[in-house]
Amino acid sequence: MLFELNRDNPSKSARIAIKQAGELQIKEKVIEDFLVANLMELLPEEQLMILGQERSWQEEADILALDRNGVLYIFELKRWQSSSENLLQVLRYGQKFGRFSYEKLQTQARRMGDKDIVLQLAHQRHFDLKEPLAEEAFNVEQRFVVVTNGVDEDTLEAIQYWYEKGIKIESLTYKLYEIGGNSFLQFETFNPEKQLILETNPGTFIVNTNSTYMSDAWKDMLNDGKTGKASAYYDKKGAVRKITKGSTVFLYHNGRGVVACGKAQSEYQSCDYDGNKDAEYFVALKFDWALPNQEEWNAKAVKAWEINGKTGASNRFRQTVFNASAEMAKAIQDLWHEKAKTQ
Template identity: 40%
Template sequence: MKVNIAEHQAERVPPQKLVDFECAEKDLQKVLFNSLDRLLPDEELLVIAQSRQWQEEPDILALDDQGRLFIFELKKWESRSENILQVLRYGQLFGRKAYEELDRRFRQFRPDQQSLVDAHAATFGHRLPESKFNETQVFVVVTNGLDFTTREAVRYWRGKGVDVRPWIYRAYKDPNSRREHFLLEMQRFSVNDNPYEDLTSTGFFVVNTNYRNSREDHKDMLKNHIAAAFNDPWKFKIERLTRQSTVFLYQSGKGIVAIGRVAGGVQKADHRGKSDYKFYVHLDKFARIKPPISAAEVNDLTGRQYSFQGTLFEMDTEAAEIVSRAARQRSRISAAGLETER
């Protein structure tokens, strides 16, 4: 909506098709793949595979905390009935896969990781029996909001009891840019609603130290005063950390164990034999927090219900200032030493 405050009027801005901006569907697909760290909630979904070239397979396979298999289809053609049929075809192919096959795909995708059942337990904090993996499937198809044929098909199959969901994007003309530039509206995919996603922040972040997957990674962050993430697409989350951002380092099962301020730009390093698989930033004004501020304590102090299972999330300013005060009290840091110039 374009709002005119003086006249108390609101006008709906009409969305357009990709072809109106000379944008091919394959180009949008590349944009989505390059933005997975922003679009998929790693606190809700564990990505276990991405598509390989020339293979008949979904673009993304992911599991939720209950072991449901989410099948994402991003290869999107506007206004084609085949869109919904393709994702259902993948359901036919992958719905029969036992745990062993999912584990094999996961180890190909993440060769540095442990077994799928262990990685799932490390991500969600509880252990599932192998028989619970892939008992049910959820189908997700990307579609332009104008693509009513695909949306009608989704509604039809949902009415038949199939859990298929549209992931809608809308394209708008950017009045301040050239023709090939446009505005894209696409909500972060969520299994559950995140009531805090629109609260404003001025640069406060919680970064998981990866303790459950690698104690060496955890020790590296604390010893060398860095905030880091590893592997695609999670490593790209570190690019959200800019100079002067405040970072809380969170250890799974313990709580916030350190605090610091971003001192420079993102750096890259090899990780377990893979080139540039580690993205990190250096932190100055670094301090350990003893005892750690537990996740339950953070939520009690702030009145929020944050999930700490993901790689990184942004904390709204009001809540972050409360946590910063608690951190200063425990680490005996002066207020001037931690507060950033905002």
């Protein structure tokens, strides 16, 4: 629920009515495009690994994702007028993708950009597992998620009915509001592991150098150690859009630590990557400090365990882009200066 707070008389605070897209003259395609563009906010990377997205003219779910146990999540962002069409479409996808072997899932992953990716190893790196999952452990179980408007009562009731019958299907709802003539959309991050997920304001960011999928991307980001960029690619490129000019950006390399800190010199920009049009989004950076020489990483990079030890947290640092708290930013800077003094 959303209220307009009456500071003088809180008991008379007015509740803001939830709207349907039609009431606001918003086409369903606009909602779809918004949700797809904000996937990094919708799905937590530390809990789910995106395996595929819908391609034009193909009978595919909007999003396929794997959790750390190899469970396949099937997301449907579209919303038809009747609940039966919503659920029948999702269940058809379940029938299709639930039969996928490990090899077919790997083929699906390779369509995301890296044609040589080994799904077992990419999954192990993504979730920082001690051992890769066995091939037969992938896609043993499927779960279905329908992304729907919070006032779509028929769909929500149908989901509840089938869930009670043992079908692992649930809803992820968004809500539309109109305030002062402007349209607002509210949604919560999907949280399959039921972890504590705090919403933070933008300003300081950790950007992963994407070594899991592109082993040399860090070289382009770090450049000469004076200026560089923070980039994301293909389906994850939208994560960079939240970084605004003037933001502090730390670059993190999986397994090695934070290797650079800089200030964003621009809003996000797009460019082609590996022959694919607009496949990379980036913000230009001017570095406060950076380690462009990989030989320095062992001694100088600020390790994840060091940061977590100093803050008492348990961050995984594998998301494409995530907000860093003021406490985390200070810990990284303090650790860097300690290392710089001793070298």
